[in-house]
Amino acid sequence: MPANVTPEYLKAEDTYKSAKTPKEKLAALELMLST
Known part of the structure; x- marks a missing residue:
């Protein structure tokens, strides 16, 4: 299942x-965890 994560999380x-x-x-x- 795809996740909707932020660019900060990916970094x-x-x-x-x-x-x-x-x-x-x-x-x-x-x-x-904080993003």
Whole structure:
């Protein structure tokens, strides 16, 4: 099912996918949840 997400969410998702450390992943997930 397609999701209606914002460009900010998509950018945060890209950041999450490229994150190397757990801290970077957590920060990206928090950003994804806030958008």
